Amino acid sequence: MRNSITAGMLAVSCALPGLALADSFNATVVAGHPGVFRWVKMVDEAFVPGVNAALEGSGHTMSFDGQYGGSIAKVGDELETVEAGLAEIGICQSLFDPAKLAVQNVTYYTPFVNDDPRAVSDLMDELHKSDPRMTEAYTQNGVVYLGAPVGIDDYLLMTKFPIADLGDLDGKKIAAPGPAINWLSGTGAVGVSGNLTTYYNELQAGVYDGVIVFASAALPGKLYEVAPYVTRAGLGAQYAGALCANADWYDDLPDEAKQALHTGADAAKEWYLAALEGAVETSFKVMGENGATITDASDEMRAAWAAGMDNAAKTWAEGLDGQGIPGSEVLSLYMDTMRGEGATPLRNWDQE
Known part of the structure; x- marks a missing residue:
């Protein structure tokens, strides 16, 4: 009987090829x-x-x-x-x-x-x-x-010291994730590779003077306890x-x-x-309530920061092109689409 039932099920499955068995x-x-x-x-x-x-x-x-x-x-x-x-x-x-x-x-x-x-x-x-x-x-x-x-929400600076202009970053050790280290070119800061899992302890130990981070992670990571000066510079989402x-x-x-x-x-x-x-809104509110000093970089500081940076985007894209990876194509695709959606970049990285 068992063999008959099995054969019958197989027959039904074959007769109804679109029938999917439960998995x-x-x-x-x-x-x-x-x-x-x-x-x-x-x-x-x-x-x-x-x-x-x-x-x-x-x-x-x-x-x-x-x-x-x-x-x-x-x-x-x-x-x-x-x-x-x-x-x-x-x-x-x-x-x-x-x-x-x-x-x-x-x-x-x-x-x-x-x-x-x-x-x-x-x-x-x-x-x-x-x-x-x-x-x-x-x-x-x-x-x-x-x-x-x-x-990732808009990146900002969290430091042990106040920042009034780019000169305040000169010689300071600032940690940043991955390619974000390139953002420090032209500022005088010393870029150090890091990530959220180590930021707190290394700030506390004095390995860094500050970090490039984003508000929604800075709050749960309690970075305001060891880097209480928050500078919103519009580095970008x-x-x-x-x-x-x-x-x-x-x-x-x-x-x-x-x-x-x-x-x-x-x-x-x-x-x-x-x-x-x-x-993001909650993070700024709570960090401020816990003693963080939150400031917005001036338009002049932001413009100077963007203008002083190396165009790492072009170097990165051309390096990928040399490996057979469409770096320049993707760079233009992203920037063109962003501009088409109404964004106004401080620098048109793909057009320089």
């Missing part, structure tokens, strides 16, 4: 940063519920295991971890993986362009979905772009990464599950941006 899938999600940061919170708060909601009625289910704070992948190692199949999904951070996700760092080479994280996130998400030059790096590294861009999936695992999923992952990523993007916009 349960498991996915480990990795992030090098701990769960206190918003781009990690979005996984459990919005991505997972979004995927589950999209799968309702499909007959498929998906379970997730979040492994954050470097438990499996350190900051910048997320893509390699997903590529190797040690996790199915990760927050692939282009900011800390510039060799493999080169063109994704275009925003970090173009400061003083747009300080609106929603505008930057929407644009980068759309470019990834519409232009194959933006996703080629994912394909080459065995992963798939899902979405949920990690938009940025794109730092997105959710990616192991390509082999993704390719084996039924279409309903694939679409659910992208739907969940869209939900995470909206949750993240809404939460971020509220958090």
Whole structure:
């Protein structure tokens, strides 16, 4: 009887090739940063519920295991971890993986362009979905772009000393993430590579005199305790990464599950941006209440800063061109699209 039932099920399956059998899938999600940061919170708060909601009625289910704070992948190692199949999904951070996700760092080479994280996130998400030059790096590294861009609010300076003009930065050790070190060229400051996981302790120990950071991370990181002078200079909102999936695992999923992952990523993007916009205002308020001195750089200081910088964007783009990567094309694509959306850059990095 058992054999008859099995044969009958196979016959039905063959007769109805469009009929998908129910499956349960498991996915480990990795992030090098701990769960206190918003781009990690979005996984459990919005991505997972979004995927589950999209799968309702499909007959498929998906379970997730979040492994954050470097438990499996350190900051910048997320893509390699997903590529190797040690996790199915990760927050692939282009900011800390510039060799493999080169063109994704275009925003970090173009400061003083747009300080609106929603505008930057929407644009980068759309470019990834519409232009194959933006996703080629994912394909080459065995992963798939899902979405949920990690938009970063306008970068600013947090220092142990007040800043009235650029001369105050001369000789000071300022930490910055990845290519943001280039923003210090022409200021007289000494750029030091760093990231949010170490900023507090190294500021406290005197390794740095200040950091380039953004308000929504400065508050949970309590950086105002060790660098109480906050200078808003309009360095710009940025794109730092997105959710990616192991390509082999993704390719084996039924279409309903694939679409659910992208739907969940869209939900995470909206949750993240809404939460971020509220958090920026709150961050400045709370830091001020806790003793931080918050000032806005003058237009003259901002103009002098932008004018004095090396055009690292052109150097970066041309270096990628020499490797067969469309750096100059992506630089022009980003800047042209930004200007088309109404942005007024302090420097047109692609046109010099």
